[in-house]
Amino acid sequence: MSAPVPTRWFARKLEERSFLGQVLRKLRRFWLGTFRPAYVEQAVKERQGDCHRCGLCCELVYKCPFLGRDSQNLPYCRIYGDLRPANCRNYPFDAIDSEVDTCGYTFKK
Numbered sequence: 001m002s003a004p005v006p007t008r009w010f011a012r013k014l015e016e017r018s019f020l021g022q023v024l025r026k027l028r029r030f031w032l033g034t035f036r037p038a039y040v041e042q043a044v045k046e047r048q049g050d051c052h053r054c055g056l057c058c059e060l061v062y063k064c065p066f067l068g069r070d071s072q073n074l075p076y077c078r079i080y081g082d083l084r085p086a087n088c089r090n091y092p093f094d095a096i097d098s099e100v101d102t103c104g105y106t107f108k109k
């Protein structure tokens, strides 16, 4: 299953490792998570690996105000559980969405 991409310009910018690319991926994350949850749910099933709690995805575009640090300086979510937004629960849901190079999740190309 592939996610719809509105325009060629948008598709090109989505792949860019720039601030604009980060913003567009965040918007895509929100849009697909809200209006195409079936796509996100299916895509998440196909990712491999595990989260190793680097916390870098919590600082994309802006540092999440709910990102905390424990006594060992490890990141944690202050609202982990039911309040955690779908964007965070599902990150990264596909190869385009995955923008932290050291993320523990990987995707087949």
Ligand code: SF4
Binding pocket: 050, 051, 052, 053, 054, 055, 056, 057, 058, 091, 092, 100, 102, 103, 104, 105
């Ligand atoms: S970037 Fe990947 S490994 Fe790091 S906290 Fe986010 S999901 Fe976990």
